[in-house]
Amino acid sequence: MTNFKRLAATTLLTGLTALPLHAQDKEVLTVIVYGGSFGDGWTKSVIEPFEAANPDIDVQIATGLTMQTVAMMRAQRDDATIDVVMMDEVGAAQAKAEGLFEPLDAESIPNLNDLYPRFRSEDDVYTKFMYVSQALTWNKDYIDETPASWEEMWNPDYAGLTVVPDISTSHGNFFLLTANDLAGGNVENVDPGFEKLQSLTPNILTFYTQHAQMAQLFAQGDAAITSWTSDRAQGAIDAGANLGWTIPEEGAYIIDSTIGIAKGTKHLEAAQRYIDYALSVEAQAANAENTYLAPVNSKVELPEAVAAKLPVGEGVLDGLKAVDWDYVTTVRPEWTERWNREVATQ
Structure with missing residues (x-):
């Protein structure tokens, strides 16, 4: 993505209206896209080919975390400046x-x-456009064999080496529910999960709030094990990190992101x-290859080498747990x- 597109996105979020000269002759569509390596992959897989196929549209990109985006949608309800979220x-x-x-x-x-069908929302208010899975991720410098269970995070051998996603992130909610599942709770009774997490505190090095933070902790050798995501873990592996990831025997939660049109x-x-x-076959296949995003379009057929890096295959999708x-x-x-x-201050 060009620097100018990043600048244009920033000015939109601050109330300015500066646009490149070439955009004045086109319809400008402003879209929210996740940042970092995801944004780079999305630009390559979706935005650039979309603009090539639609020369009358200039896509401007803004970045934002989920709850920031909701607040923006609320604020712009009567005068939308962001079109796709x-x-x-x-x-x-x-x-x-x-x-x-x-x-x-x-x-x-x-x-x-x-x-x-599971990726279409009721009444098509929005849609899911990709999925990844929660992934038990480990540093091979500390752990030789693939862990079989989420219980490995409670192994006392990893005291001070275990990293947990913070509750302020959606991944923290997934991990709370994972601990709750291990302890026999359910979504309406998370008491067992909180008790289970309290027993993990001797192992916890820190709580992460950003994927880049987790990647750095692994790169520095500070972390042995965490609950991360399949796409981020695989991306780190392909970039040279000495990591592994797995879906443990108890299963994992599906992490699917949504796309929709702002009111x-x-x-x-x-x-x-x-x-x-x-949502097209072309874009979904490109995202799978470039950004490790599993496709939601049922017509996509992935090469074996690509599929091996994703939570796909017979029985895998059906086995991923969903959050209400x-x-x-x-x-x-x-x-x-x-x-x-009860957890963060212990």
Whole structure:
């Protein structure tokens, strides 16, 4: 992505309207995209080929974390400046509850009809566009054999070497639920999970809030094991990190991100074309290869070498556990307060 596109995205978020000269002759579509290596891969797999196929549209990119994006949608409800949003489903569920989406239309976005059913939201308010899995990730400098269970994070051999995702992230919620599953709880009773996490505290080195932070802890040799994500772990491995990742015998949670159209967009037709392209076989296959994102389009056929790096294959998708974000959204504040009191301060 060019520096100018990054600058243009920043000016939009600060209320300015500076645009490159060439964009004045095109329809400008402003989209939220995750940052870092994800953004680089998305630009290569989706934005550049989309612009090539749609020369009348100039895509401007803004970055933002999920809850920042929801706040932006709320603030721009009556005068949208961001047209297409990308976020974790915990945020999408909140935005849906507040009526902040322009519903998707399958006639204008025909690739919706090719998605695996579990990835289409009720009433097509938004859609999931990719998935990865929660991944038990380990540093091979410390651990020789593939861990069989999430219980390996409680192994006393890794005291001071275990890193946990913070509850302020969606990954922290996944890990709380994982501990809760190990302890026999359920989503409406997380007491066993909090007790299980309290027993982990002697092992905890720190809590991560950013993927880059986790990558650095592994690179420095400070961390032996964590709950991360399949795409980030595989990306680090292919970049030379001495890591491994697995879906343990108890299973793992699916991590799927959503894409949707902001309420009040002035560029509805362009937004629909963009989302349709993001869901296409071509874009989904490119994202799988470039960014380790598993496809949600049922017509995608991946080369064996690509599929081997993703949580795909017979039985894998069906075995991934899903979070009821509509419910979790209502209890997250309580979970966060309790985590900060009972886990983070121990």
